[in-house]
Amino acid sequence: SDDYKLVSRKWKVKPATIDLGDGILVKEGSLSIMAGPCSIEGEEQIEKTIRHLKTNNVKIMRGGVYKPRSSPYSFRGLGIEGLKTWFKAAREAGIKIITEVMQVSQIEEMYDYIDIYQVGARNTQNFNLLDELGRVDKPVLIKRGISGTIDELLYSAEYVFSAGNENLMLCERGIRTYERASRNTMDINAIPILKEKTHLPVIADPSHGIGIRDHVEPVALACIIAGADGVIYETHEKPHEAFSDGQQTLNFNESEKLIHKMRKVFELR
Ligand code: PEP
Ligand code: MN
Numbered sequence: 001s002d003d004y005k006l007v008s009r010k011w012k013v014k015p016a017t018i019d020l021g022d023g024i025l026v027k028e029g030s031l032s033i034m035a036g037p038c039s040i041e042g043e044e045q046i047e048k049t050i051r052h053l054k055t056n057n058v059k060i061m062r063g064g065v066y067k068p069r070s071s072p073y074s075f076r077g078l079g080i081e082g083l084k085t086w087f088k089a090a091r092e093a094g095i096k097i098i099t100e101v102m103q104v105s106q107i108e109e110m111y112d113y114i115d116i117y118q119v120g121a122r123n124t125q126n127f128n129l130l131d132e133l134g135r136v137d138k139p140v141l142i143k144r145g146i147s148g149t150i151d152e153l154l155y156s157a158e159y160v161f162s163a164g165n166e167n168l169m170l171c172e173r174g175i176r177t178y179e180r181a182s183r184n185t186m187d188i189n190a191i192p193i194l195k196e197k198t199h200l201p202v203i204a205d206p207s208h209g210i211g212i213r214d215h216v217e218p219v220a221l222a223c224i225i226a227g228a229d230g231v232i233y234e235t236h237e238k239p240h241e242a243f244s245d246g247q248q249t250l251n252f253n254e255s256e257k258l259i260h261k262m263r264k265v266f267e268l269r
Contacts, residue, residue, distance in 0.1 A: 002151065004158040007168070012199040018139045018167050020096045020115050024059045026139075026169060026201050031266040032230030034098055034203070035255060036062040038245035039075060040082045043089070048237050050093045052252045056259045060116070061086075061095050062232055066102045067244060068122045075243040080109055087113035098141060098232070104132045114138065121146045121173055121208070124156050134163020141169040141203060141232075147176050150190050154198060169201045170194055171232065172223070174209035183211020183248065186219050191226040201229040211248045213239065217258050221265045231262060 005011050015028035026032040036049050040063040053061055063086065067077040078085075083099065090097050098116035101107055102123060110117070116139045123129055124145035133140050140160055144153045157168050172191055174184025186209030194202045204223030206216045220231050236242045239249035250258060 004151075004154045006161040006166075007154055007157045007198045007200055009197060009199045015199050016166065016168070016201060018116075018169060018201060020060070020139065022094060022096075024096055026203075026230055028201065028229055030229070031224065031262060032060065032201070032203070033058045033259060033262065034060040034062045034230065034232040035235050035259075037236045037242060038207075038234050038249060039064050039067055039243045040078055040086050040099075041243050042078070042082075043085055045237070046086050046089050048252075049235070050089055050095055052235070052237075052255065053095060054093055056256055058259065059094070059096055060098060061090060062098050062118075062234070064100050064244075066100055066106060068100070068102060068120050069244070080106075080113075083110060083113045101129070101133070104129055107132055107136060111136070111138065116141050116169075119143060119156075121148075124148050124153065127159055130156055130159035131163050134160045134165045136165060137167075139167035139169065140165060141171050143171045143173045143205070144175065144187075144190065146184075150193055150197070153190075153194075157198070157200060169203050169230070170198065171203045171205055172209070172228075173205035174211070182215075184209055186210055186223070188219075188222055188226050191223055191228050195227045202227065203230040203232055204228040205232045207232075207234040207245070207248045207250075213248055213250060213254070216248060216250060217254070217261065220258060221261060224262055224265050225269060227269075233258070
């Protein structure tokens with residue numbers, strides 16, 4: 001083990017800069033905020049979210065159009081048509097899009113409408129998907145597997161990198177442990193360890209990390225202190241009506257408070 005090379009800080013001493021265009025960079029030394037609903041639900045929700053992000057100078061919007069749901073009967077996303085609607089509104093507002101790609105066939109389908117491909121925790125070791133994302137010239141954020149080790153996450157990044165795509169970000173989103181008081185166990189340890197091992201930006205997802213709305217803020221702030229280069233989290237105008245993950249989703253007031261606190265804490269780091 002430990003024989004990944006391309007993603008290691010030893011090999012690439014200089015920290016990676018992920019350039020999303022229009023001066024929007026994800027990199028060490030700045031705090032990237034990515035916020036939005038778990039699922040894209042429709043035009044009105046897209047518009048309201050964009051307005052919230054613009055008000056708070058957040059440049060990257062998250063949202064799923066292909067949703068990996070535990071039950072096949074849960075809402076599984078609006079698909080490519082939802083992405084096209086979202087893209088049109090986001091482009092007009094100067095907002096960048098990160099969304100999950102679940103399978104190889106979606107890479108090309110989504111290409112014109114996204115800024116960052118998200119590899120979900122259930123696909124961290126989908127090696128065919130990783131290989132294909134290596135052949136694409138758009139940034140990729142790889143989430144840590146649900147029961148994945150830090151080394152396994154780095155190997156997943158090595159797949160994409162070695163296939164030709166260096167524009168990678170890693171994301172700690174909590175792991176499955178014996179603890180059931182929280183949805184997942186946010187592995188704060190992973191953040192300084194990843195920062196030591198790799199030159200790639202490290203992003204924290206406190207929403208999936210703890211899975212409880214009231215506790216997303218302290219976990220997000222802790223992740224920044226621990227060295228995260230960015231935070232991705234879920235927000236919705238009416239979390240109780242969200243099509244997915246409402247229990248861990250911040251309303252816009254809570255989201256705005258979090259943004260202010262994150263920026264303050266980042267300055268103290
Ligand atoms: C999500 O970002 O909504 C999501 C499904 O995340 P994860 O893959 O970490 O479960
Ligand atoms: Mn979610």
